[in-house]
Amino acid sequence: MSKVAVITGGGSGLGRAAALKLAEQGVNISVIDISEAAGNETVKLVEEKGVKAIFVKADVSKAEDVKNYVDKTVEAFGTIDMFFNNAGISGPGTRFAENTIEQINQVVGINLLGALYGVKYVLEVMLKNGGGSIVNTSSTAGVVGQETVGTYSATKHGIVGITKTIAAEYAREGIQINAIAPGTTETPMVKSYRENHPEVFENVVAGIPQRRIGQPEEIAELVAFLLNGQAKYINGVVVPIDGGFTAQ
Numbered sequence: 093m094s095k096v097a098v099i100t101g102g103g104s105g106l107g108r109a110a111a112l113k114l115a116e117q118g119v120n121i122s123v124i125d126i127s128e129a130a131g132n133e134t135v136k137l138v139e140e141k142g143v144k145a146i147f148v149k150a151d152v153s154k155a156e157d158v159k160n161y162v163d164k165t166v167e168a169f170g171t172i173d174m175f176f177n178n179a180g181i182s183g184p185g186t187r188f189a190e191n192t193i194e195q196i197n198q199v200v201g202i203n204l205l206g207a208l209y210g211v212k213y214v215l216e217v218m219l220k221n222g223g224g225s226i227v228n229t230s231s232t233a234g235v236v237g238q239e240t241v242g243t244y245s246a247t248k249h250g251i252v253g254i255t256k257t258i259a260a261e262y263a264r265e266g267i268q269i270n271a272i273a274p275g276t277t278e279t280p281m282v283k284s285y286r287e288n289h290p291e292v293f294e295n296v297v298a299g300i301p302q303r304r305i306g307q308p309e310e311i312a313e314l315v316a317f318l319l320n321g322q323a324k325y326i327n328g329v330v331v332p333i334d335g336g337f338t339a340q
């Protein structure tokens with residue numbers, strides 16, 4: 093039987109790259125995104141790899157949408173073996189005191205509450221069906237402090253907290269859960285930032301020991317490794333994938 097992966101933020105960037113990588117390995121994919129056009133495009137690309145895929149539209153900051161994408165996936169495929177809990181937004185890029193309450197709530201709602209709801213509802217299915225593997229998307233900003241990403245950083249540190257806790261609580265019941273901490277990676281999220289702040293971007297690259305940003309396919313390799321059973325004894329950790337950025 094083919095394995096089944098749920099991928100949030102599957103319409104773009106890291107989510108789409110991971111969907112394609114797992115599809116190449118024969119995994120059926122449930123693509124979750126707030127953007128219908130982007131999600132359906134990923135479904136098409138995934139199906140071209142010869143596996144099955146569905147799209148479920150969801151705003152991950154809404155618990156009922158999260159419950160719905162989990163239910164729809166189980167209806168379509170019978171179970172969930174892998175979960176890439178990845179949807180996120182970057183925030184306003186200003187120093188913290190300049191953030192509005194609305195901006196804070198939006199970033200926390202999508203990045204942290206969305207991820208927590210996802211873990212809760214997917215975990216219920218995995219525990220019933222004998223286990224599964226989860227990768228949560230944190231960030232270098234979930235490991236170290238950086239300027240202008242206060243709320244984002246708080247949510248990504250929160251992702252690390254839930255990852256460690258779930259490993260401690262559920263590893264003995266067949267749950268493998270890890271977080272990835274990518275550095276700046278060339279996705280649409282970053283492309284638009286680069287266009288709007290070219291001078292900041294030059295500084296970003298200068299601060300990375302490997303002197304380049306990451307590619308989505310490189311992150312997808314790591315995600316597939318952590319999800320597909322190759323790395324079963326890695327549990328509850330945060331894996332940096334950042335060209336050496338957090339080594340400094």
Ligand SMILES: NC(=O)c1ccc[n+]([C@@H]2O[C@H](COP(=O)([O-])OP(=O)(O)OC[C@H]3O[C@@H](n4cnc5c(N)ncnc54)[C@H](O)[C@@H]3O)[C@@H](O)[C@H]2O)c1
Pocket residue numbers: 100101102103104105106107124125126127130150151152153178179180181182202229230231232273274275276277278279280281282
């Ligand atoms: N690109 C980077 O440099 C980088 C670095 C570290 C961490 N990350 C994290 O990686 C994850 C993916 O980012 P990306 O770079 O691929 O970005 P992206 O913007 O290319 O993709 C994010 C996807 O999430 C979807 N999305 C946004 N809000 C949503 C919501 N409320 N509900 C459902 N879907 C929603 C978007 O429609 C989009 O398809 C995010 O959690 C981000 O914080 C990115």
